Amino acid sequence: MKTVLWLQGGACGGNTLSFLNAESPDVVEFFSMYNVKLLWHPSLSLESGEKVKELLKDIVSGKINLDIFIFEGTVVLGPNGSGRFNMFAGRPMKDWVREIANVSNYVVAVGDCASFGGIPASDPNPTESTGLQFHKKEKGGFLGKNFKTRKGLPVINISGCPAHPEWITTTLSLILNDKLTEDDLDEYQRLKIIYGTTTQFGCPRNLYFAYKVALKEFGHREGCLYFELGCRGSYTKSPCNVILWNNQSSKTRVGTPCFGCTEFDFPTFNFFSTEKNRSGIPKKLPLGVSRGAYTTLSAIARGSAPNFLVKPLYNKKDEKVDWLD
Ligand code: SF4
Ligand code: SF4
Incomplete structure (x- = not known):
């Protein structure tokens, strides 16, 4: 015992x-x-x-x-x-x-x-x-x-x-x-x-992150919360998108940014906005990425984002829209 x-x-x-x-x-x-x-x-x-x-x-x-x-x-x-x-x-x-x-x-x-x-x-x-x-x-x-x-x-x-x-x-x-x-x-x-992986691991918004497609309003299904809404998922160590909350979801899955609550500097008080430098690049970068590499990658990624990521599938009322028309 x-x-x-x-x-x-x-x-x-x-x-x-x-x-x-x-x-x-x-x-x-x-x-x-x-x-x-x-x-x-x-x-x-x-x-x-x-x-x-x-x-x-x-x-x-x-x-x-x-x-x-x-x-x-x-x-x-x-x-x-x-x-x-x-x-x-x-x-x-x-x-x-x-x-x-x-x-x-x-x-x-x-x-x-x-x-x-x-x-x-x-x-x-x-x-x-x-x-x-x-x-x-x-x-x-x-x-x-x-x-x-x-x-x-x-x-x-x-x-x-x-x-x-x-x-x-x-x-x-x-x-x-x-x-x-x-x-x-x-x-x-x-x-x-x-704690060996970041919150981003398993996040369904990863493709939007890769092509730098930003979500600008909370709650929508499309877009990544990193660029405008302060998501800390790319530099927070937690398995929130692998071991799901209530066995079914996570903050980023429902369109809310990760606040970084597993880290030593929590809370940071800028929960819902992304601090950027003069070139518009977020000040805090994903873990393990250099600023130079990130800046170059961003420009290429943004310019090559596929249409289906850039054009919304859902309107503001979260109704499916037929964007193929
Ligand atoms: S930055 Fe946040 S919303 Fe974007 S892919 Fe990473 S965890 Fe998901
Ligand atoms: S704020 Fe905490 S619980 Fe929410 S996604 Fe980030 S690490 Fe997970």
Whole structure:
């Protein structure tokens, strides 16, 4: 049997809700498949008050062995480093986090806030929030860059706002099978098999991207959201167009730009527009493409776009139009 404890810091609870949407297996099946004993979860457990305090003390003292410590939300350090903005079980949550992390076999940061600080840690960061082992791009965060668990691993990040339920169950299943090693993690300590590709991989608008055909209004089926509507899919690491949301769709599939919610710099506050330089080329380029190559390619691509991509198949009311006439 493996033990799991889930705590929330500066969080909206979105990752818990996402995890509860897991379908195959669902959360109850998942825990029974892997013989997991959930010691406590703020939304799922009945115990409160003194009982929770006793449990946490028993974990810290070693009386109860903890295999996986899952943390959702930021570690709140304010005001003035005291952590008193986020009290839990009689003391600042940050103090529980440090002591529990030190006695856990694995520590998992679920969501962008726990991974990188997310929305609460954005400027001006009034709660002095930070991620478990990163503060935005910088390694360190609350636990420090050299932190390792009893199993010798750093914090395992499952970034996203929220993280997709399958990213959570996949990461946890590897941990529960004792199969996850440091080599499986990318530079931001996320599972490479999940975060090894960009959101663009599998996006049905890829052909429009290749020929630089822009979508100018939200929601339409044709055109790419990169050129005018701020889509970050070509430089955001996530499998959102491969592991679909609700098993059926993604933002870019329904005509909404990717906001880059799995990245350390989320949120960026220019969600719906594309910043461009004086030549009209987007400032932020797709991963791995040089500016010179992109500029040359753009001109050629735009000039050779096939008619069926440039001429709309659907009108503004999203009714099919017969453009062959
Ligand atoms: S930029 Fe966005 S909309 Fe365009 S192909 Fe990439 S992910 Fe899809
Ligand atoms: S499409 Fe982009 S913003 Fe939406 S969930 Fe995926 S990574 Fe996050």
